[in-house]
Every structure is written in structure tokens, then in C-alpha cells.
Amino acid sequence: MSKTVLKVQNIEKYYGSSGVVTKAINNISFQVDEGEFIGIMGASGSGKTTLLNCISTIDKVTSGHINIGDKDITELNKKEIAKFRREELGFIFQDFNILDTLTAYENIALALSIMKIDSENIDRRVKEVAETLNITDILNKYPYELSGGEKQRVAAARAIITNPSLILADEPTGALDSKAAKLLLESLEGLNKIRNSTIMMVTHDPFTASYAKRILFIKDGKIFNEIIRGKDSRKEFFNRIIEVVSLLGGDVRDVY
Structure with missing residues (x-):
């Protein structure tokens, strides 16, 4: 039986006050099992980024519950959230967010240093993930000294070095050219297959999304549709994604 890594129950998120309230998330529920690679898609303003921010503990839900592993993160205080984020979540951002004053090795090792892991263990783990991501x-x-694609693979290595329960990727290919994007996506696919990493990726790009195994489409703060890749080739899955994107309505270019 698959272990549930993420359980989102009836979450809602409101912004605003004084009678002007925006409902960014409207009663969303879903779960993600260990080893899944799930994509979240939707046009600009659909609520997909708010959803990611709530799951990543950057933002708080207005109502509902989010469980990651055995922890209800909506019940944690600030100190507990900081510890949880450091130990259980890995992040890959569009703009890399790696430190300019540190080498690639030091950027990857930093989280383990903060956790006071011994240097021998750090060295072994950094070299292992570097090999997996082909950045040795x-x-x-x-x-x-690095290209955009190399920086993003360093960021991916940093995200997985602590063996997090869940890796959250926010538009990870957004700042990359097509070749670097393809290399990164193949690396994420490899992490998912080889290390059984659980990945949740927000993207507006159908090509990027086609590397996931399951996709949730968000529209107006709700889940509009869900598709599962199953035995489809990546090209077949890409075509199915395009079909749903066209059903989303509005300006389809917003979703590309």
C-alpha cells in the first residue's frame, strides 16, 4: 500500500478585507503518494501559486488542513514551521536562489551543515546527489561560472540533499532555454525514478508538465480536471495536456 506524503483537505484561502475579499483557493482537496511526480497547471491568477505557497508553509490557509507525512502543517507555530520546512521540504525556484559567494558544493552542503551533520557524511551525500544530477x-x-541549467541542477541537488518528504518545484524551467530545460526535466524524472523522490511541480508550460505522472488543472481556485499519464508516451501525454488546456477556456496563451 502506498504511503501518503501529502494530504490536502478542504483548503480555502481568502485575501483582502473591508468587504473586498478574493477567494484564491476554493475548497481544494487531493493527496499525493510517496514516489509520485505531480504537476499543477493553470492560467495566471488560477490559484496554483497560492496553493504551492500554502503547501510550502510560506502562506497560511484560511480554512482546511494540509498534512505532510504525519504533521498537520496548519497547526504548527512559527518555530515548528521553520524546522519542518528545513527538514521535510526541498525547494526548486525559477530563479535558482543559490548563494553567489559559495561554490556549487558549498551551496548543496549548506543545509546539512546547518543540521550539524559531520563533514564525512556531508561529503558522501553531496557526491552522491551530484552524480545523480550529472554535476560532479x-x-x-x-x-x-555556471550556465542557467547548471545552476538549476545545483538547486535541485540542494533540494534533495536532506532527503525531504516532498520536493516543491515552482516554474523550475522558467528561466532556462529549451536544451537546459530538457536536461533539468530529465534530471527530475531520474530523481523520481531512481530515488523515489516525491515531486510536486507548478508550471504553466505543457512541455514541462508532460514529464509528470499526474496533473491537476486549477481554474478559479478549484480543481478543474485531473489526468494521469499511465502508459502513455511523453508525446501522447503532452497532447492530452494540450486538450485540457484548450478546455480551460479564456486566453489559452496564458497557460503556455
Whole structure:
């Protein structure tokens, strides 16, 4: 039986006050099992980023519950949230968010240093993830010496180094050219298959989404549709994604 990593129950998120209230998330429920690679898609303003922010503990829900592992993160205080985020979540952002003053190796190792892991163990783990992501030869370089794709793979290595319960990727290919994007997506696919990493990726791009195994489409703060890749080739899944994107209505270009 699959272990449930993420359980989202009836969450709602409101913004605003004095009678002007925006409902960014409207009663969303779903769950993600260990080893899943799930994509979240939707046009600009659909609520997908708010959903990611609530799951990542950056934002708080107005109502409902979010369980990651055995913890209800909606019940944690600030100190508990900081510890939980550090130990249980891995983040990959569109703009890399790696530190310019540290080498690739040091950027990846930083989270383990903060957790007071011994240097021998850190060295072994950094080299393992670097090999998985094919960045062994750039570990001693600084960010200014790296391409965008290399920076993003360093960011991916940093995200998985603590063996988090859940990796959250926010438009991870947004700042990359098509070749670098493809390399990163193949790396994420590899992490999912080889390390059984559980990945949740927000994207507006059908090509990027086609690497996931399941996709939730968000519209007006609600789940509009869900598709599962199953035995489809990536190209077949891409075509099915395009079909749903066209059903979403409005300006389809918003979703590309």
C-alpha cells in the first residue's frame, strides 16, 4: 500500500478585507503518494501559486488542513514551521536562489551543515546527489561560472540533499532555454525514478508538465480536471495536456 506524503483537505484561502475579499483557493482537496511526480497547471491568477505557497508553509490557509507525512502543517507555530520546512521540504525556484559567494558544493552542503551533520557524511551525500544530477565536474565552481541549467541542477541537488518528504518545484524551467530545460526535466524524472523522490511541480508550460505522472488543472481556485499519464508516451501525454488546456477556456496563451 502506498504511503501518503501529502494530504490536502478542504483548503480555502481568502485575501483582502473591508468587504473586498478574493477567494484564491476554493475548497481544494487531493493527496499525493510517496514516489509520485505531480504537476499543477493553470492560467495566471488560477490559484496554483497560492496553493504551492500554502503547501510550502510560506502562506497560511484560511480554512482546511494540509498534512505532510504525519504533521498537520496548519497547526504548527512559527518555530515548528521553520524546522519542518528545513527538514521535510526541498525547494526548486525559477530563479535558482543559490548563494553567489559559495561554490556549487558549498551551496548543496549548506543545509546539512546547518543540521550539524559531520563533514564525512556531508561529503558522501553531496557526491552522491551530484552524480545523480550529472554535476560532479562543476562542484568547485561558483555560480557566476555556471550556465542557467547548471545552476538549476545545483538547486535541485540542494533540494534533495536532506532527503525531504516532498520536493516543491515552482516554474523550475522558467528561466532556462529549451536544451537546459530538457536536461533539468530529465534530471527530475531520474530523481523520481531512481530515488523515489516525491515531486510536486507548478508550471504553466505543457512541455514541462508532460514529464509528470499526474496533473491537476486549477481554474478559479478549484480543481478543474485531473489526468494521469499511465502508459502513455511523453508525446501522447503532452497532447492530452494540450486538450485540457484548450478546455480551460479564456486566453489559452496564458497557460503556455
